[in-house]
Amino acid sequence: RMSDSDDDLFDEGDQSILDAAERFGVLGMLDEPGKPLEHTLDGFLQHLRSKPLVLSLSESELGDGGLTNLSAALAQEAGESVETLDADQDEISDEGAGVLAKAIEAGALPNLTTVSLVNNKIGGLGLAAISTAVATGAWAQLSSCNFNGNQFGTMGLVALG
Structure with a gap:
């Protein structure tokens, strides 16, 4: 286990990864002979972020609450490496779709190419929020969307233009 004085080498997300690595017994795999662990872990984290x-x-x-928390987390640096978001059958409604759309408009997930929100509870308002985000160019990399099995109705069709 790293000492408390080593904690300042990592941000909170890195420390969480370190804690998980230790908990699952993979910390030893990160230790390279002759290299301090913090340098090895830093390289490992940079490698993860680059993929x-x-x-x-x-x-x-x-659900909407989880998607709200996820969107906030992805607004940080980690969201830059996410290319695919698959949240099928997760009880996401207009509220969650709106939060995701706003997060992406604000710059979260700039490299997102594929999003799948199949069989959720997204209605016309959620689709309108997503359509607005797409119209701003914030989802420029997006090449595939699957919103099959949601509840768009007439309002959703109007939002698509």
């Missing part, structure tokens, strides 16, 4: 990430949260009961 395209797929967030697969299907059927995790994320």
Whole structure:
């Protein structure tokens, strides 16, 4: 375990990764002979951040509250590497879709290419928020959206233009 004096080498997210690595017994795998652990871990974290990430949260009961928290977290540096967001069947409604749209408009997930929100509870208001975000150009990298099985209705069709 690292000492408290080493904590200032990492931000809170890095410390969480370090704690998880220690808990699951992979910390020893990060230790390279002749290199201090904090340098090895820093390199490992940089490696993780440089790779395209797929967030697969299907059927995790994320809901609007979870999506709100996730959107706030992704507004940080970690969101830059996320290319795919899969939150199918997660009880997400207009509220959650609106929060996600605003987060992306504000610059979260700038490299998002694929989003899937299949079989949620997104209605016309949520689709309107997403359509507005797309119209601003904030989702410029987006190439695939799947919102199948939601409840858009006439309002959603109007929002699509």
